[in-house]
Amino acid sequence: MTITMTPAIDNGVNVAALLGAREALTAQPAAARFQWRATSEWQRGTHSRATVEGFHGLGAEQKHRRAFSFDTDHPEIFAAADHGATPVEMVLVGLAGCLSAGIAAIAQNRNIALRSVRATLEADMDLRGILGVGAGVRNGFEAIRVHYDIDADATPAQIEALVAQSQKRSAVFDIVTNPTDVEVTASKAA
Amino acid sequence: MTITMTPAIDNGVNVAALLGAREALTAQPAAARFQWRATSEWQRGTHSRATVEGFHGLGAEQKHRRAFSFDTDHPEIFAAADHGATPVEMVLVGLAGCLSAGIAAIAQNRNIALRSVRATLEADMDLRGILGVGAGVRNGFEAIRVHYDIDADATPAQIEALVAQSQKRSAVFDIVTNPTDVEVTASKAA
Numbered sequence: 420m421t422i423t424m425t426p427a428i429d430n431g432v433n434v435a436a437l438l439g440a441r442e443a444l445t446a447q448p449a450a451a452r453f454q455w456r457a458t459s460e461w462q463r464g465t466h467s468r469a470t471v472e473g474f475h476g477l478g479a480e481q482k483h484r485r486a487f488s489f490d491t492d493h494p495e496i497f498a499a500a501d502h503g504a505t506p507v508e509m510v511l512v513g514l515a516g517c518l519s520a521g522i523a524a525i526a527q528n529r530n531i532a533l534r535s536v537r538a539t540l541e542a543d544m545d546l547r548g549i550l551g552v553g554a555g556v557r558n559g560f561e562a563i564r565v566h567y568d569i570d571a572d573a574t575p576a577q578i579e580a581l582v583a584q585s586q587k588r589s590a591v592f593d594i595v596t597n598p599t600d601v602e603v604t605a606s607k608a609a
Numbered sequence: 610m611t612i613t614m615t616p617a618i619d620n621g622v623n624v625a626a627l628l629g630a631r632e633a634l635t636a637q638p639a640a641a642r643f644q645w646r647a648t649s650e651w652q653r654g655t656h657s658r659a660t661v662e663g664f665h666g667l668g669a670e671q672k673h674r675r676a677f678s679f680d681t682d683h684p685e686i687f688a689a690a691d692h693g694a695t696p697v698e699m700v701l702v703g704l705a706g707c708l709s710a711g712i713a714a715i716a717q718n719r720n721i722a723l724r725s726v727r728a729t730l731e732a733d734m735d736l737r738g739i740l741g742v743g744a745g746v747r748n749g750f751e752a753i754r755v756h757y758d759i760d761a762d763a764t765p766a767q768i769e770a771l772v773a774q775s776q777k778r779s780a781v782f783d784i785v786t787n788p789t790d791v792e793v794t795a796s797k798a799a
Binding site (some may be wrong): 430431432433435436437440441444445448450451452453454455456457458459460461462463465466467469471474476477479481483484485487489491493494495496497498499500501503504505506507509510511512513514515516517518519520522523524533534535536537538539540541542543544545546547548549550551552553557558559560561562563564565566567568569570571573574575578579581582583586588589590591592593595596597598600601602603604605606607608 | 611616620621622623625626627630631634635641642643644645646648649650651653654655656657659660661665666667669671673674677679681682683684685686687688689690693694695696697698699700701702703705706707708709710712713714717720721722725726727728730731732733734735736737738739740741742743747748749750752753754755756757758759760761763764765768769770771772773776778779780781782783784785786787788789790791793795796797798
């Protein structure tokens, strides 16, 4: 008789699938080449609407279950209509989502049951950068602070280790902390 | 009798207010110190929900007209529930929103009437990075391409110049192309 120990915890992450993907993509690196996409339509003023739906990966065109749309705008104190979050806040949303997904996946793999994972993010920005005044003032964030409060069946040290490992494998953390080439081209619409 | 020439075009950007802000913040740099924020609550699996509402700037606590919430998740081909865009796609949304807002503001300042501003963004990513396989493969994007199709009362050269100037003053373009410090801390919730 064999007794199979079923993992007692379920954070909702399919770790078996992720480990299988890791094995498959190690063997077939071409399938690991993804392309993520967005399109954006200017609405009026500083208000734009972006849509995310298709992407490429595993050697084929892929689609989300549905299209996701997001409005960005500037707030009223910038004399704008505030139809959405600011573009810089969207970067914080992406950073939070990426680190939190990693925490859930790593916790699952380490058999740590999560009850709650709450992040608070703060980013400092000197507005003189985008206004083009003040020498040496950058346009973007000067620094970002992320704090996680995590309720889980784990010691404080285990919780810190979860968060550290998530940083180490986070796509958005890498995008924000390291430089990425962006090529921007333009043409006049016919 | 004085004849006032009213600008014939209106992209919906209050350029007078922006120029006034530039003057005011040059004189009072402390008011230019902004702090942007987001909070995030893990839902289940790789699904999180982030909320953006308050921020600090012009020497005071500020609020958006309402709270904005965003779901991020992984797609079904990652054995996830696809309750939202991926975190990396949110970065593309922020980049598109930032460059497009800049284009509208600069066009207004240059008296160029915009009819449509459409952006398509593509970002390459090798999934072996976040899966922790393949030496030297980064977690984030390898490169991003942004293309603008702009219908406006302007020559192709003027359109290219608009887009170039927007890049030069874009916060998210700076965040993506240059490194930013991110400090991540964690504590066990009581």
